[in-house]
Amino acid sequence: MQRSLKNINVWTFSAVAIMALLFLPNLTIVGGIFTPTNDNWAHMKEHVLWSFVSTSLILVVATAVLTISIGLSLAWLIAQYQFPLRNFLKWALILPLSIPPFIGAYTYHGIVNYTGVIQTTLRDRFGMEVNPSHFDIMNLPGAIFIYTIFLYPYVYTITRIFLSQQSASLIETSRVLGKGPWGTFFRVVVPISRVSIIGGASLVVLEVLNDYGVVKYYGIQTFTTAIFQTWFGLGDIETSIKLAASLMGFVILVLMIEKLLRGRRQYSYSTTKVRPLPLIQLTGWKAAGATGFGLVIMSLGFFIPVIQLIDWTILTFGTIPMAEFMSYVRNSVTVAGIAATVIIAFALIVGNFGRLVHGKMAKLLPRLSILGYSIPGAVIAVAVVTAFIGLDRSLAPLYQALGFDTTLVLSVSLIMLISAYIIRFFAIGYNSIESGYDKIGTNFRDASRLLGMGITKTFFKVDVPMLKGAIISGFIIVFIDILKEIPLTLILRPFNFDTLSTKVFQYASDEKIMEASQASLLIIGISALSIIVFYKFIEKEPK
């Protein structure tokens, strides 16, 4: 009895410690709200804070409306109709997700600027001297276009998977009751898929609020850019904490609106066997329209930028020494690999704790850490740096005793960057692991314990092998997200430590767009591959 109780305590202790590590740094932000204000903050509040709010609002609302329109209409077309290239488009329409918006942003800038392919073609082939301002994409509408075209797959995939699990009878009933296709769409399809539409759209909104690369590159002032500016430009970390707190307020507002819109109603028939929707054959111009629409979106979101990047890579291949390039690859893979491994290990521990202990705390703690994913990278960066500098300060006597001649050890090491990744992306790994635990249930664990195995042995002999699928898919998603990550990496990396994505950002910021293409293509290639594998996996899974 003693030993087993001790076991439970070890699990509880580890889980609580992990959750505290993940959560506490963010409390520095909350603490920052209450520190006395200074001149910078007063100035900002008076003059620019409102413009950040309104810019962020415009970006968020416009992107949400556009991604919903595009994502939902594509999801409905694919779920209900048969037309040429439908089966290809069905999964190809997910691919834009593999292009980080920032890479898309500089690629499109490269395509439409004065020396880009469009303007040069017009000049050289057709002798047209066009007004360059018509082709300026580095502005608010440009950013909205970039977000929309690379983020709509969130709405599209979630809604399409939901619709494909709906019973045909729902739609057919509406038809029988005399509603035409449009009536059915607005009166039945939109309401029943509301939860998935909002789920997808809120992911889009969180991505937009988190984004640093696009707005920075396009010179748009938002919360994220302002946080970094006051921090590095003015060296005023207090003000940037206050900005971070305001941004958090904004995010919490978004989450509350999401919850409100979602409501209590969960329309879901996904667990029972349902007759899938029979596809309606489209003909003539309708079929051409559907295929055309899908192809245009998919070209804008994937083919055009990728072809451009391939072209640039061929043009510049060899200008970046291979050894140097490989060192970026190695760095990227190392940090992403370490962080993803730790995240999955943490998620396994916290998830198991959630199953072992009944009660409110066990349910609440993981929920709290899930919030981590909605906290924008800029906020986490501020929080983590503040926490690590504090840690270094309190460890200073120890450093002295060990004979270091510096007082900053942890806060200039890779540990800081990796911790920030873990805080930011824990929720993603946890989601995967938690659904894995849900799927296997508790019977296998109970069976193992009744056969005499303790909790910890059961964990390694039964739980882990059975969670293999969830572990692998969780690892892949986290790994890719870290590979693409920009603001945290940029700010928290040790001196002279470059990854693929920071290198892309640097090249692009230095107007060396072409040189950035090679690393970009590699990131896109890895992401695209795993996205395809991943969704094929989800589709195949028996529900």
Added chain:
Amino acid sequence: MFISIDNVCFSYSNTKTAALDQFSMTIEKGEVISILGPSGSGKSTVLRLLAGLEKPEDGSFNIQETVIFNEKKFLQPEKRGIGMVFQDYALFPHMTVAENIMFGLFRFKKAAKQERLQEVLELVELEGFADRYPYQLSGGQQQRVAIARAIAPKPHLILLDEPFSNLDAELQGKIRKELRDILKKADITSVFVTHDENDAHAIADRIVKLKDGKIEVIGRPCDILNINRQAVVEAVALVEQRDMMSV
């Protein structure tokens, strides 16, 4: 007296009503007990409490001289020496039949392990199936593996939750007889849950009838049958009386 269960009370953490109220009984060694009752009456709850998967609020449970739980003590499931066959069998999908059965034999020496494996495989008549994975077995075979796995470590008591519910009618009849033979041959004390009167009457030495978490009646199948018969007689009499009055 081999097993004694006294005054066990329990309610699930998020509910107010008791799932089990003052459950008491004794069980002799080698006895086959059946718990019978309608859905939601607390049958599975009894098994979960005996297995240690839930913590009782009150009451005690002893096997011979060993206290399994009382007010002060709570033995974790892996320390109880109680086997359980789950309703969905819970065979580990990543292990073969042999690995599943030997899972609980980690305290045995290597040779003894093999010997015990052969013994129980023989008992459940699955000698040729040791290297198959659970998904390569039929429902009835899976169930026999689950039984073999549960009895392999020689538990004091084995618990079975609705062992027949996943089987079709024909198989049910066959397995029912097999199960009784297996249990009797191995001289294992067992408690099994069912909501089917026929199952209970065919296998059990004694039957416990549950209703709303309370014991309604405990007794041998023939006695319980009599109680039922009496109830029927009374009901018929009542109806006749009413019919007479209405005429």
